Amino acid sequence: MRISTYGPDAPDAAHGIAVAAVEAGSATRLGVGAAWVSVAPGARSDAHQHDETETWVFISGTGELTVDAEHHPVSASTVAQFEPFETHSVENTGETDLLFVSFYWRDGERAVRAANDPGHRRFGARPLFVFSSAPTPNGDLHLGHLSGPYFGADVFVRYQRMIGAEAWHITGSDDYQNYVVAAARREGREPAETAAHYSAEILATLKLMDIDVHQYTATSRDAAYPAALRAFFSRLTASGTVAPREGSALFAADTGEYLYESGVTGRCPTCGSEAGGNVCEACLEPNVCTDLIEPRSPACDVPPREGAVTRYTLPLHELGNDITAHHRLGRVPAAVKELAERLSRRERLDIPVTHPAEWGVAPAESDVPGQVIWSWLDYAFSILYGIGALGRDLGRDWDADAPDADWKIVHFLGSDGSFFHPMFIPALYRLAHPRWNPDIDYNINEFYLLEDSKFSTSRGHAIWGKDVLNPHTVDSIRCYLALTRPEGRRTGFAPAAYETFVRDTLVGTWQEWLNDLGDRVRKRYDGTAPEAGTWTPEHMAFLARLEARRSALTGSLGQDGFSLNRAAEILDGIVEDVTTFVRLQAPSADVATCKDEARTAVALELAAARLLATCGAPVMPRFANRLSAALGGPPPTRWPDSVALVPAGTPVDLTGQVFFGVPTAWERAPERPPSPLLPWFGRLVRDLLRLPDDEPVHDKSLVLLGMESLQAIALQYRLTEQVGADVSIEDLLGARTVAELSALIAEGLDPDVVAAHAEVQG
Numbered sequence: 177m178r179i180s181t182y183g184p185d186a187p188d189a190a191h192g193i194a195v196a197a198v199e200a201g202s203a204t205r206l207g208v209g210a211a212w213v214s215v216a217p218g219a220r221s222d223a224h225q226h227d228e229t230e231t232w233v234f235i236s237g238t239g240e241l242t243v244d245a246e247h248h249p250v251s252a253s254t255v256a257q258f259e260p261f262e263t264h265s266v267e268n269t270g271e272t273d274l275l276f277v278s279f280y281w282r283d284g285e286r287a288v289r290a291a292n293d294p295g296h297r298r299f300g301a302r303p304l305f306v307f308s309s310a311p312t313p314n315g316d317l318h319l320g321h322l323s324g325p326y327f328g329a330d331v332f333v334r335y336q337r338m339i340g341a342e343a344w345h346i347t348g349s350d351d352y353q354n355y356v357v358a359a360a361r362r363e364g365r366e367p368a369e370t371a372a373h374y375s376a377e378i379l380a381t382l383k384l385m386d387i388d389v390h391q392y393t394a395t396s397r398d399a400a401y402p403a404a405l406r407a408f409f410s411r412l413t414a415s416g417t418v419a420p421r422e423g424s425a426l427f428a429a430d431t432g433e434y435l436y437e438s439g440v441t442g443r444c445p446t447c448g449s450e451a452g453g454n455v456c457e458a459c460l461e462p463n464v465c466t467d468l469i470e471p472r473s474p475a476c477d478v479p480p481r482e483g484a485v486t487r488y489t490l491p492l493h494e495l496g497n498d499i500t501a502h503h504r505l506g507r508v509p510a511a512v513k514e515l516a517e518r519l520s521r522r523e524r525l526d527i528p529v530t531h532p533a534e535w536g537v538a539p540a541e542s543d544v545p546g547q548v549i550w551s552w553l554d555y556a557f558s559i560l561y562g563i564g565a566l567g568r569d570l571g572r573d574w575d576a577d578a579p580d581a582d583w584k585i586v587h588f589l590g591s592d593g594s595f596f597h598p599m600f601i602p603a604l605y606r607l608a609h610p611r612w613n614p615d616i617d618y619n620i621n622e623f624y625l626l627e628d629s630k631f632s633t634s635r636g637h638a639i640w641g642k643d644v645l646n647p648h649t650v651d652s653i654r655c656y657l658a659l660t661r662p663e664g665r666r667t668g669f670a671p672a673a674y675e676t677f678v679r680d681t682l683v684g685t686w687q688e689w690l691n692d693l694g695d696r697v698r699k700r701y702d703g704t705a706p707e708a709g710t711w712t713p714e715h716m717a718f719l720a721r722l723e724a725r726r727s728a729l730t731g732s733l734g735q736d737g738f739s740l741n742r743a744a745e746i747l748d749g750i751v752e753d754v755t756t757f758v759r760l761q762a763p764s765a766d767v768a769t770c771k772d773e774a775r776t777a778v779a780l781e782l783a784a785a786r787l788l789a790t791c792g793a794p795v796m797p798r799f800a801n802r803l804s805a806a807l808g809g810p811p812p813t814r815w816p817d818s819v820a821l822v823p824a825g826t827p828v829d830l831t832g833q834v835f836f837g838v839p840t841a842w843e844r845a846p847e848r849p850p851s852p853l854l855p856w857f858g859r860l861v862r863d864l865l866r867l868p869d870d871e872p873v874h875d876k877s878l879v880l881l882g883m884e885s886l887q888a889i890a891l892q893y894r895l896t897e898q899v900g901a902d903v904s905i906e907d908l909l910g911a912r913t914v915a916e917l918s919a920l921i922a923e924g925l926d927p928d929v930v931a932a933h934a935e936v937q938g
Contacts, residue, residue, distance in 0.1 A: 708824075
């Protein structure tokens with residue numbers, strides 16, 4: 177016999193509370209791990225999860241247990257057991273220590289079952305609000321945009337609904353972005369008009385992509401939104417943490433205009449890469465504009481001047497522990513945690529949350545006249561507002577001012593939002609709603625390129641959604657984007673590769689197999705699904721292979737391992753498996769003594785087609801509906817629990833069905849040919865910057881190549897002298913690449929001058 181008695185004198189700290197291990201000998205005798213745990217009044221343990229099964233036996237005190245966002249009161253004599261991977265924490269709500277003993281042990285089979293349960297983390301038992309990052313209405317959407325958050329969120333919600341979850345896709349237009357003002361200036365209209373125009377265009381493009389949006393909020397056109405945003409901002413100021421503070425800022429040297437976001441660029445103070453105001457897309461770290469190296473304004477040839485301004489400011493460094501705790505609750509990529517750790521090394525990280533501007537919502541507070549609430553704080557609230565608006569439409573009691581602990585939020589975003597979404601926004605929620613612990617998963621994609629180069633409107637290097645999306649192409653585009661979208665690395669869209677994929681894979685393999693299957697069913701079984709007959713070992717192995725594909729698809733579309741790359745590969749794998757199976761079964765298909773085996777083989781092919789339709793529904797809904805109808809079934813609405821045969825006697829109409837069309841003349845906006853001035857202009861740039869003759873310059877801006885203001889003036893003079901071109905410093909030091917600038921220069925020149933200089937090799 178061994179006895180262990182709790183002694184509070186020297187406990188260890190674990191998960192934010194006091195833990196004292198049961199003596200080793202006693203634990204060995206028990207056969208499980210064991211520990212005494214004490215939680216002081218008002219203290220709360222860190223939320224955590226693990227592969228062990230764990231049982232807590234409460235000895236004294238009172239508290240509240242939280243398990244996957246579900247709350248339970250606990251007190252002396254309460255016993256609670258946690259399944260593997262359930263996220264749990266406990267808070268002491270009483271006036272004396274909350275004491276319990278923990279018993280824990282590993283059960284491999286139980287852990288695997290829990291990991292494979294699509295409803296674990298209480299998915300399906302609480303509302304799922306799935307957000308795709310709100311697009312800025314300063315332009316329409318191209319395939320680079322569509323491949324990321326919007327497509328990912330759509331597939332995620334479709335799958336969750338098929339397994340019975342209450343899931344909604346919520347987005348909108350981020351109207352009060354500073355970038356809308358820049359677009360309005362370029363186009364000669366008001367920001368409100370620009371936002372309204374592009375917001376409508378964006379929503380139309382999403383519909384063309386078959387992306388279902390259940391709540392779309394255009395913030396500048398919702399009459400109730402400004403007052404609601406002001407109320408949220410007042411919650412932040414009431415916390416005392418968000419307050420007016422004087423800090424340095426940048427101003428245009430000529431007009432004195434306050435510069436931030438699109439109004440200023442420079443090199444990142446952390447990694448040295450070219451960066452815009454407020455965030456670097458290379459290292460993903462935020463900046464406050466004044467810390468940019470060699471800052472410049474595209475609207476002014478003279479470098480900005482630095483001054484002081486009082487703005488409402490969030491000292492984010494004070495909330496580091498809250499951000500770390502938040503990252504323990506949901507699915508947070510390792511890269512985000514590494515970024516958070518990097519930022520935690522800064523002594524201070526003061527983020528201005530109001531800015532001197534006219535476009536936006538002014539706070540109710542009068543401390544900073546002439547300022548508006550920053551668009552990223554605005555966006556943080558728009559998420560809650562979208563949930564409330566959806567609730568009103570559905571008759572549910574979801575309130576933006578009182579977020580519920582049971583809400584499960586899932587974010588889909590691009591990597592450039594890796595600071596704002598998982599760090600800045602949760603910090604705001606902690607201040608505005610201190611008792612709410614938002615449970616958020618983050619699904620982040622990298623940048624999607626077009627043929628290894630950035631999308632560019634000015635030189636026609638873009639494929640716009642409206643140019644290519646129609647009922648005949650949407651499934652093939654969705655499938656190819658699923659296969660190639662940038663998950664964890666940068667990838668790209670290559671028109672030639674897409675055409676080959678459609679021609680050889682979707683049409684030449686998928687459709688050809690389905691048509692051939694239809695011909696065989698029509699000829700041998702009068703166009704109806706046959707009853708399975710004799711089963712061979714090969715048949716059973718193929719059924720097991722299909723089941724493995726179904727299980728793998730369940731994992732790749734589920735909340736823990738969501739990956740459209742893997743899902744698309746597995747869908748194609750189903751067809752690869754079945755075409756191999758057909759080839760191996762073909763020799764005996766017409767042998768009289770094997771007719772019962774042949775019936776089984778065709779029944780299994782039809783089962784594979786049915787599995788392709790059902791499991792392909794989240795990725796390619798139109799294809800799934802057409803294929804399901806051709807197999808005599810309704811549109812797929814429920815995820816299959818197993819591979820199922822098509823009932824014998826069901827009419828099958830696969831012969832001659834066209835599910836995908838071979839692309840002809842590629843339906844995209846033609847890319848402009850390189851400017852004939854590009855070789856000459858490229859050599860001019862290299863000469864001026866003293867770069868090697870073989871230095872690649874065509875796809876880089878002059879600023880990225882290292883050009884400064886005085887060099888730009890020299891280049892401007894040479895252009896005037898040699899070809900008579902009048903190019904502004906703003907254009908030369910803007911975002912255009914050397915290739916784009918050469919096209920701009922050529923547009924205003926006499927064709928003979930262009931022809932003369934086109935002969936110069938770069």
